[in-house]
Amino acid sequence: MTIADVQAPVRFPEFDPERQYGMIIAGQSVQAETGNTFRCYDPFEEAEWGYVPDASAADVDRAVAAAQAAQPAWAATPPARRLALFQRWAALVREHVPELARTMVHENGKTITEMTMAMAATPNTIEFCGHYATVIHGDTITPQMPEHSAWTTRVPVGVVAAITPWNNPIGLLAWKLFPALAAGNTVIVKPSEVTPVSTIRLVELALEAGFPPGVVSVITGAGLAGAALVDHPGVDKVAFTGSTATGKRIGQSTGGRLVRTTLELGGKGPNIVFPDANLDKAIQGLVTGLTAGTGQACNAGSRIIVHEDIKDEVVARLIDALAHLVIGDPLDPDTDIGPIASRAQYAKVSSYLDIAESEATTTFVTGARRAKQIPGIEHGLFIEPTVYETPDPRSRVRCEEIFGPIGALITFRTEDEAIQIANDTEYGLVGGLWTTDINRARRVATKLDVGVAWINTWRAFSGNVPFGGRKSSGVGHEMGIDIFEEYTEVKAYWLGPDDS
Numbered sequence: 366m367t368i369a370d371v372q373a374p375v376r377f378p379e380f381d382p383e384r385q386y387g388m389i390i391a392g393q394s395v396q397a398e399t400g401n402t403f404r405c406y407d408p409f410e411e412a413e414w415g416y417v418p419d420a421s422a423a424d425v426d427r428a429v430a431a432a433q434a435a436q437p438a439w440a441a442t443p444p445a446r447r448l449a450l451f452q453r454w455a456a457l458v459r460e461h462v463p464e465l466a467r468t469m470v471h472e473n474g475k476t477i478t479e480m481t482m483a484m485a486a487t488p489n490t491i492e493f494c495g496h497y498a499t500v501i502h503g504d505t506i507t508p509q510m511p512e513h514s515a516w517t518t519r520v521p522v523g524v525v526a527a528i529t530p531w532n533n534p535i536g537l538l539a540w541k542l543f544p545a546l547a548a549g550n551t552v553i554v555k556p557s558e559v560t561p562v563s564t565i566r567l568v569e570l571a572l573e574a575g576f577p578p579g580v581v582s583v584i585t586g587a588g589l590a591g592a593a594l595v596d597h598p599g600v601d602k603v604a605f606t607g608s609t610a611t612g613k614r615i616g617q618s619t620g621g622r623l624v625r626t627t628l629e630l631g632g633k634g635p636n637i638v639f640p641d642a643n644l645d646k647a648i649q650g651l652v653t654g655l656t657a658g659t660g661q662a663c664n665a666g667s668r669i670i671v672h673e674d675i676k677d678e679v680v681a682r683l684i685d686a687l688a689h690l691v692i693g694d695p696l697d698p699d700t701d702i703g704p705i706a707s708r709a710q711y712a713k714v715s716s717y718l719d720i721a722e723s724e725a726t727t728t729f730v731t732g733a734r735r736a737k738q739i740p741g742i743e744h745g746l747f748i749e750p751t752v753y754e755t756p757d758p759r760s761r762v763r764c765e766e767i768f769g770p771i772g773a774l775i776t777f778r779t780e781d782e783a784i785q786i787a788n789d790t791e792y793g794l795v796g797g798l799w800t801t802d803i804n805r806a807r808r809v810a811t812k813l814d815v816g817v818a819w820i821n822t823w824r825a826f827s828g829n830v831p832f833g834g835r836k837s838s839g840v841g842h843e844m845g846i847d848i849f850e851e852y853t854e855v856k857a858y859w860l861g862p863d864d865s
């Protein structure tokens with residue numbers, strides 16, 4: 366018997382490790398037509414739990430048919446009725462925040478603190494989006510030929526496929542699913558195979574709230590199920606968050622068929638510290654950028670770009686701050702760093718410790734212990750927050766998205782050099798800088814080639830502020846009031862002169 370065997374039922378008494386979950390098609394909990402299943406995995410326990418249907422193209426066909434059948438009636442549902450359903454759903458989710466947060470911890474090992482915060486925001490997002498159903502409107506326009514009349518309406522896109530990753534399963538689904546539904550679309554969600562159960566539960570609560578069958582469905586499975594959904598001719602829009610490699614593959618498929626697509630992909634965020642920065646705050650920002658979500662975040666600040674005059678002080682203070690972080694049980698509210706989410710991701714992140722060692726110019730700064738090498742750790746897929754100094758612009762540690770708590774430290778001499786280093790990446794999602802000079806703040810932030818620029822802060826989010834990337838970090842954005850434009854088509858009408 367292993368530690369995991371002993372601990373799993375004690376830590377999560379509400380989860381039966383042998384339970385068979387169902388995906389949701391046409392309002393029903395169903396198994397895959399093939400009967401195939403896969404298992405969830407708790408990366409702290411290092412134990413498998415649950416059985417989840419492994420969908421094939423036949424299951425995707427069923428889900429798309431149900432979504433197509435439900436869409437016209439859903440779009441025609443009176444706005445106040447749609448809002449009432451959203452409000453009921455939000456109330457149910459609010460009641461289930463602890464359960465959903467614990468589910469995600471069980472799935473991906475993120476800390477209970479982070480997952481509770483993500484879940485607590487979700488009912489607000491449901492309500493915010495639900496209100497959109499009551500204010501969708503077009504414009505009347507005076508055209509160049511004033512004897513004509515012209516007006517527009519906003520119509521739903523149709524059937525939306527929402528494909529999500531494992532690092533924040535419900536937080537990253539929220540800004541696809543809720544605006545899409547509010548705008549009158551029907552939605553098929555394909556959660557990551559690492560984190561399927563939290564999404565199933567969220568959608569079960571939608572059914573409990575009274576959403577009609579087929580309006581929102583869940584297909585579970587891995588890349589094959591995702592690809593079957595993306596390639597399905599009945600899907601009118603794909604909203605995806607995940608890796609750049611998968612995003613490019615999806616873009617090739619949807620681009621070839623002219624299917625609308627939003628892609629939120631990888632990042633290699635530059636976090637720049639100028640000599641005039643408030644170093645107390647900057648160090649906190651560097652720690653957050655490196656370690657939030659155990660570095661498994663597209664918005665990680667994984668390139669620490671520091672002026673050479675303050676490098677020694679920043680390094681000393683960073684090492685000290687990292688040493689004070691609590692690594693351990695993600696269910697403990699005092700834990701700062703949980704395990705890496707899955708065996709595959711652990712293997713990938715670990716490989717960068719080896720890559721760093723093999724790179725001639727990359728030098729060790731701090732961290733780099735894994736699993737039981739970390740004092741106090743007896744089990745779990747842990748990797749310590751780690752920093753390497755990477756003067757070589759081609760260093761893989763410096764260039765590639767690692768998606769773990771590993772940072773590249775780079776020094777600069779001039780402001781222009783800092784900007785050049787920050788932009789010298791295929792990615793362009795988030796970036797930040799620390800300075801007390803307001804003019805420098807505006808100047809540098811303007812020149813960062815990113816979708817989100819943080820000045821004297823890191824990881825600031827608000828539902829009404831857009832989030833999205835440039836270059837290989839994606840296409841389109843999520844959040845923000847104009848998110849609904851991503852889920853509606855504008856349709857123009859003309860009325861000729863009055864001949865009566």
Ligand code: ADP
Pocket residue numbers: 528529530531555556557558586587588589590591592593595606607608609611612614615
């Ligand atoms: P990761 O490798 O970190 O899990 P991915 O980008 O592969 O990141 O996964 C993000 C989501 O995309 C998951 O839900 C995954 O199952 C799904 N996915 C993977 N491959 C494909 C594909 N070819 N087409 C559509 N979805 C896919």
